[in-house]
Amino acid sequence: MPNAFVPGQGNLSPEAEAMVERRARVLGPAYRLMYETPLHIVRGEGVFLYDADGRAYLDAYNNVASLGHCHPSVVEAIRDQVGILATNTRYIHDLILDYAERLTATFPDALSQVMFACTGSEANDLAMRIARAFTGGTGIVVTDNAYHGITESVAAFSPSLGPAVDLGPHVRTVPAPELYRGGGADLAARFTADVEAAIADLRRHGIRPAALIVDTLFSSDGVLPDPKGFLAGAVEAIRSAGGVFVADEVQPGFGRTGEAMWGFARHALVPDLVTLGKPMGNGHPVSAVVMRPEVCDEFGRKARYFNTFGGNAVSCAAAMAVLRTIERDGLMENAERVGRHLLEGIRALADHHPCLGDVRGAGLFVGAEFVADRESRIPDRHRASRVVNRMRELGVLISVTGRSHNVLKIRPPLIFTEANADRFNAVMAQALDETR
Amino acid sequence: MPNAFVPGQGNLSPEAEAMVERRARVLGPAYRLMYETPLHIVRGEGVFLYDADGRAYLDAYNNVASLGHCHPSVVEAIRDQVGILATNTRYIHDLILDYAERLTATFPDALSQVMFACTGSEANDLAMRIARAFTGGTGIVVTDNAYHGITESVAAFSPSLGPAVDLGPHVRTVPAPELYRGGGADLAARFTADVEAAIADLRRHGIRPAALIVDTLFSSDGVLPDPKGFLAGAVEAIRSAGGVFVADEVQPGFGRTGEAMWGFARHALVPDLVTLGKPMGNGHPVSAVVMRPEVCDEFGRKARYFNTFGGNAVSCAAAMAVLRTIERDGLMENAERVGRHLLEGIRALADHHPCLGDVRGAGLFVGAEFVADRESRIPDRHRASRVVNRMRELGVLISVTGRSHNVLKIRPPLIFTEANADRFNAVMAQALDETR
Structure with a gap:
């Protein structure tokens, strides 16, 4: 991990040192702390x-x-709702509908349905299950230092987790679209060509393409916003191959790019599926997949979906407060x-x-x-x-x-x-x- | 899904009917409601x-x-902590350590490490990633109506999701251990033999066994608690084959069985990994994998683990309140x-x-x-x-x-x-x- 604490180094107080030892004992070796001195x-x-x-x-x-x-508005929303009800989507409840309608209203009209989960990993995992059911394919194209999450399925298309985590045999990586490193005026054409080559390689191995998924700001590839619109050709390529385009908005979403609520707007396109996470509840665990209804039709009729905590009343109250605050302020x-x-x-x-x-x-x-x-x-x-x-x-x-x-x-x-x-x-x- | 509402049927009020229509429009076809009349x-x-x-x-x-x-104690814990801090495991924080130590103290000594996630699905997904890294195998044995979750990896060993969700080629099912339906005095021997046959079949296909995973109360198989101890032989069989035993305590855990905090105690054995979920935060999204440290050693050194919301301070405060309340009351x-x-x-x-x-x-x-x-x-x-x-x-x-x-x-x-x-x-x- 970049910027990880190396145990035994750093300038820790005796109290912090003792806590680091407790962590190692009870949380084990897989957790990392940030900074030379955490x-x-x-x-x-x-x-x-x-x-x-x-x-x-x-x-x-x-x-x-x-x-x-x-944030006071989110804290208040959680404090109120947690004392009223926190149950699940197998009962009818107002808040999930009010929030789902308000959330989808921030998207282009075609993206009118939403399903809820708890983490960005779960959202990307679900988006891929839906993409596979819709396309009949399994192949996935990602950038070469992409991060999309930690479930087994999603870790298999998150090359930034490092060589110890195998990519799936159905996954192809393309070079990140780095304008600074040789992309120049041809960046869009080069990125499109790279995605087309990845699709061709999938097919050469008998693997039908299911999806191109990118963080629309390429956060883990080094923050790559420019030039505006360079994604359009790659999206066209995956669609021509029968696959879908998934915009991972866990990083750029909810207004961060300033110019729009969603990072994909920068590229003047409408994704087939969009995944949301981290800032959605300002710290409360809530995530979602927003999509074109036809994409989910097959999956939804056959494979029911239930996420015990996803879309519960407290999550929806927190998420509603976040959306309202972004708009109000x-x-x-x-x-x-x-x-x-x-x-x-x-x-x-x-x-x-x-x-x-x-x-x-x-x-x-x-x-x-x-x-x-x-x-x-x-x-x-x-x-x-x-x-x-x-x-x-x-x-x-x-x-x-x-x-x-x-x-x-x-x-x-x-x-x-x-x-x-x-x-x-x-x-x-x-x-x-x-x-x- | 058992006990699912069939749209167009039931005895709904006009208001409820309108909300069901809103659900279909904005949440899509994958969600289900319970009861003939939701x-x-x-x-x-x-x-x-x-x-x-x-x-x-x-x-x-x-x-x-x-x-x-x-529950007032949990509501109070959440209301307090949500106004103080809700950040993640890349900083040192007291609550995660206090809770992790208190939680592992309720387990047999060998189960001394814990990792946090947000849902039972994520916990089972992580447990399997760890089991595969530890054993070098991929094969999984489950009961024939098991439910372990909804990530792509976990859905592939959750046969209760129905025929529209494919089981993985590395998954084998065994008949649920139904005492009422022919198990009789030989139930333990029969279940052990079934697990042994599943392991043999995995091997015959060149698949190395990684894990036997069961809900220790077999909730989705029909609630199968008896006779006490019948699991021991099956656990011995998977271990002899180089695999691990994962106890899914999402249903029976946190005192539900009355006689012990964890359902596996009924079978007088110590699992290699234990997964926790639903009741852990009394509605707040938090889950965990508890394990023997040696099981996670390989995975932890190579493949770092970070779950943005898993183990955050609010989750730990809620979970601590749950554990304290169970013990205090x-x-x-x-x-x-x-x-x-x-x-x-x-x-x-x-x-x-x-x-x-x-x-x-x-x-x-x-x-x-x-x-x-x-x-x-x-x-x-x-x-x-x-x-x-x-x-x-x-x-x-x-x-x-x-x-x-x-x-x-x-x-x-x-x-x-x-x-x-x-x-x-x-x-x-x-x-x-x-x-x-």
């Missing part, structure tokens, strides 16, 4: 997380608490405005720091790519890690992403202000000055 | 659910709200005492109703099997359905289970009182009298 977090409020010593950290990383930690517009300010600030830093080879973003999701030098563009993961860990020492939280772990992953809550962005930039400037 | 539920409290007309229903079915709907003992009273009452009904071929149970989980007559023992799903729907009309909620949908599934909250059980029995007696 954080012991006890409280969150707005754009800040607080550690056990009461120190505040400006959170420019966690997109789950997308409205800010413990103009948070999409805020993401656009403050995101532009943040991006400009980081680009200004790049003017003085040639180690920053490329700075790109959409709304409140910025990627800043470290290179050894601007001619070779060789990825510099070491410097990226130094900056992330120095910023953490200075009280600002981000992490890294991309195949080479050399891209800063800057993803603050949608309530970020220009003052927050200025503070971020000041700390980043200091970290750049103090690291090498 | 319930429009608006509120839950203790052992009661309330419909839109204010009518109370005695809930003898929902094991998610295992402490009763909206003696709910396991209550399940044992009231469960025995309930079972005796239903057995007394069977004395006058030969349609009840067998009544069995453990703690507050009772199965009552309808047959055409006691000689042929031919399953009578029609009568079971009539009784379930008549009881719903009379204000008591249960459903049916088993391969033939002929077994009443009676699974009240652990706070059920003897008075609740008497009311249940009175209503069941009336439903038996009034149906045929």
Whole structure:
């Protein structure tokens, strides 16, 4: 994992050291902590997380608490509903219908049905079950450092989990559409050709294509928003091959890109299925698949769907509060405005720091790519890690992403202000000055 | 699905009819409602659910709200924590450690590690990923009407989802261990032989066995608790073949069987992995895999695990409140005492109703099997359905289970009182009298 704590290293207090030992004993070896010196977090409020010593950290990383930690409207909605009812979809209930209608109203008309789950992994797992039933195929095309989740089915098309997690025999990867690394004016054509080649290879092996699935901001591939519209040809290719296009909006969705509620809008297309997760309940476990009704017809008639907690009344109340808050407080517009300010600030830093080879973003999701030098563009993961860990020492939280772990992953809550962005930039400037 | 509403039938109010239409439009065809005439539920409290007309229903079915709907201790824990912090396992946090230690303390010493997810499906999915990494095998043995969840991987070993959901080529089913249907004194030997034959068949196809997984109360196979200890031989068989035994405690766990916190205790054995779900947070989405540390060693070192919402602070607070309440209020003992009273009452009904071929149970989980007559023992799903729907009309909620949908599934909250059980029995007696 990028930016993972290495046990035995770091500068931990005796108390934190003891907790790390308890973790290893009772949670086992599969869990990872972030940063060279992990954080012991006890409280969150707005754009800040607080550690056990009461120190505040400006959170420019966690997109789950997308409205800010413990947003009052979401907290109130959960507190109210949890005392009234939290039961399941086998009874008729108002909230799931009210929310489902309000949610689908934020999508293009064709995407009018929604099914609920609890995690982004479950949403992607379900989307693939539906895609397979609809297309009769099994083949899946993803980018080469994609992350879509951790169920067995989804881990098999999440190459970013690393070589210890096998890709499925029905999975093909294509190079991430990196404008900075050779895409140039031909990026769309190249990406389309790569997807077509992957489809041809599936067919050559007797595997019928089911889906192309991408995070529409390519978060784990290094944050790749540009140029607008480059996805259209690849989507056309998978559809021509009898497959569907699944937009994974777990990262870019719910207004983060600033210009639209959903990341796929940037590419001026309408997906067949859309998966939602992390920010949907601002921390409450809720996720969904939104789709064209005809896609689910076959699956729905034959294979019933029931997710015990998915779409329960408390989840729907939390999710409704999130959607209302985004709309009421103009948070999409805020993401656009403050995101532009943040991006400009980081680009200004790049003017003085040639180690920053490329700075790109959409709304409140910025990627800043470290290179050894601007001619070779060789990825510099070491410097990226130094900056992330120095910023953490200075009280600002981000992490890294991309195949080479050399891209800063800057993803603050949608309530970020220009003052927050200025503070971020000041700390980043200091970290750049103090690291090498 | 057993006991599913058939659209266009039932005796719905115009309001409920309109909501059913909204469901079909916005949630699509995969969702199912329960009962001939579905319930429009608006509120839950203790052992009661309330419909839109204010009518109370005695809930003898929902094991998610295992402490009763909206239990004050759980509601309070969630209300407190949701205003403090709800972030993830990549930071050090006290609650996950406190809960993990308290939870594993309820297991035999060997089962000392726990990993968190959000749903029982995710827990079973993760358990199988771990089992495969540990054993190097892929083969899975399950009972022939087992239900373990809905991810693609888990649905492939959940035959109760029906013929539209394919079993995996690496999955073998064995007949459910039905004492009532021919098991007799040889049940343990027969079940062991069936599992051995399934393992041999996997091997004959070049598939290395990974796991035997069973719900230790065989809920979807018709509630099969007896005779105690019958699982030991089958567990020995899978271990001899290099596989592991996974106890799915999503149904029987957290004290429901009355005699122990975990259903596997009834069989005097220690599983390699145990999966937990539904009642773990009394409605809050949280689940877990508990295991022997050596089982996870390989998986944990190579394939990191991160579940965004799994083990977050609110989930742990809810789960801690559940565990504390079970222990503080003696709910396991209550399940044992009231469960025995309930079972005796239903057995007394069977004395006058030969349609009840067998009544069995453990703690507050009772199965009552309808047959055409006691000689042929031919399953009578029609009568079971009539009784379930008549009881719903009379204000008591249960459903049916088993391969033939002929077994009443009676699974009240652990706070059920003897008075609740008497009311249940009175209503069941009336439903038996009034149906045929």
